[in-house]
Amino acid sequence: MKHYQVAIIGTGPAGLTAAIYASRALLTTVIFEGMQPGGQLTITTEVENYPGFPNGIKGPELMELFRQQAQKFGTVTLFETVKAVDFSQHPFKLVTDANEEYSADAVIIATGASARRLHAKGEDIYWGFGISACATCDGFFYKNQKVYVIGGGDSAMEEALYLTHFASTVTIIHRRDEFRASKIMVQRAKENPKIDFLLNTVVEEFLGEEKRGIKKLTHIRVRNLITNEEGILPADGVFYAIGHTPNTEIFKPFIETDANGYILTKGKSSYTNIPGVFACGDCQDPTYRQAITAAGSGCIAAIDAERWLSEHYSKLK
Numbered sequence: 001m002k003h004y005q006v007a008i009i010g011t012g013p014a015g016l017t018a019a020i021y022a023s024r025a026l027l028t029t030v031i032f033e034g035m036q037p038g039g040q041l042t043i044t045t046e047v048e049n050y051p052g053f054p055n056g057i058k059g060p061e062l063m064e065l066f067r068q069q070a071q072k073f074g075t076v077t078l079f080e081t082v083k084a085v086d087f088s089q090h091p092f093k094l095v096t097d098a099n100e101e102y103s104a105d106a107v108i109i110a111t112g113a114s115a116r117r118l119h120a121k122g123e124d125i126y127w128g129f130g131i132s133a134c135a136t137c138d139g140f141f142y143k144n145q146k147v148y149v150i151g152g153g154d155s156a157m158e159e160a161l162y163l164t165h166f167a168s169t170v171t172i173i174h175r176r177d178e179f180r181a182s183k184i185m186v187q188r189a190k191e192n193p194k195i196d197f198l199l200n201t202v203v204e205e206f207l208g209e210e211k212r213g214i215k216k217l218t219h220i221r222v223r224n225l226i227t228n229e230e231g232i233l234p235a236d237g238v239f240y241a242i243g244h245t246p247n248t249e250i251f252k253p254f255i256e257t258d259a260n261g262y263i264l265t266k267g268k269s270s271y272t273n274i275p276g277v278f279a280c281g282d283c284q285d286p287t288y289r290q291a292i293t294a295a296g297s298g299c300i301a302a303i304d305a306e307r308w309l310s311e312h313y314s315k316l317k
């Protein structure tokens with residue numbers, strides 16, 4: 001069984017930043033790429049808010065630079081998905097989908113989160129080309145355009161209000177006529193002249209066009225759940241606000257999470273309930289969910305792991 005001082009699970013901004021710091025601290029470091037090497041940014045085109053790139057950078061390109069930087073300091077990158085962990089013994093054990101076993105003195109969980117999908121027709125085609133799950137990331141691209149927000153919770157109201165800074169109109173589509181969102185948030189949305197509502201309604205299909213090889217959402221097909229009436233509406237952008245699922249299932253026997261599955265970390269640190277296991281990025285952050293905050297928390301996790309190892313290593317050996 002191969003042994004490393006630090007095993008990092010996930011190669012998004014959080015995991016790869018942790019890898020840069022851990023390997024630069026001269027810890028033997030392995031990182032598991034999982035089912036989405038490079039993480040969520042690999043499914044977006046332009047990233048305009050990551051500092052250091054005044055002209056923007058393509059998501060996949062940014063993540064390749066992260067990876068190269070980690071490898072430069074000695075991080076071993078493995079295209080394997082961790083399918084099981086055993087945090088009840090030390091060194092910790094990890095088993096991958098290649099049926100390989102690894103042991104590690106410290107583990108950093110950076111498995112991210114996935115936006116929930118509707119699985120409507122055309123969604124896969126226009127995801128990232130008019131459909132987004134992050135107004136902070138993509139709102140700027142929709143100046144003076146017609147956008148929709150799907151959802152009925154606080155985050156739907158927040159996303160809609162945020163989008164009014166850019167879009168000409170924002171329509172909130174919700175499958176019911178009552179909202180999970182707090183009254184104050186609904187009221188704020190209702191009072192905003194740019195926001196309107198399409199209630200008891202679902203999106204059945206995303207429609208668009210392809211020009212010179214570039215896909216673009218142009219319309220949505222909606223259905224009223226009471227009348228069953230359908231309509232096709234012009235749409236420049238659609239923002240999902242129906243929640244995210246943190247990729248934390250395999251850790252649950254050992255690691256404490258909140259009710260939604262987000263890993264609980266202690267205070268401003270990356271410490272989990274298991275000493276020697278740390279968490280960073282979107283898998284422990286239901287609030288900010290940005291590349292820069294994920295990277296920042298990856299740095300925190302590596303520093304926490306390094307300090308924890310230097311404090312405990314001699315006792316553990």
Ligand SMILES: Cc1cc2nc3c(=O)[nH]c(=O)nc-3n(C[C@H](O)[C@H](O)[C@H](O)COP(=O)(O)OP(=O)(O)OC[C@H]3O[C@@H](n4cnc5c(N)ncnc54)[C@H](O)[C@@H]3O)c2cc1C
Nearest residue numbers: 010011012013014034036039040082112137281282289291
């Ligand atoms: C379409 C889109 C556009 C975005 N645009 C921006 C933007 O412009 N600016 C911005 O700041 N943010 C943007 N974001 C948000 C940003 O991508 C995330 O906040 C950030 O990627 C989170 O980083 P992370 O490292 O925590 O996790 P992720 O990027 O989600 O990476 C998780 C990693 O964990 C791996 N993994 C999961 N489970 C396992 C397992 N069992 N074994 C091994 N590996 C595993 C995955 O393969 C992946 O490599 C965007 C998100 C999306 C979806």
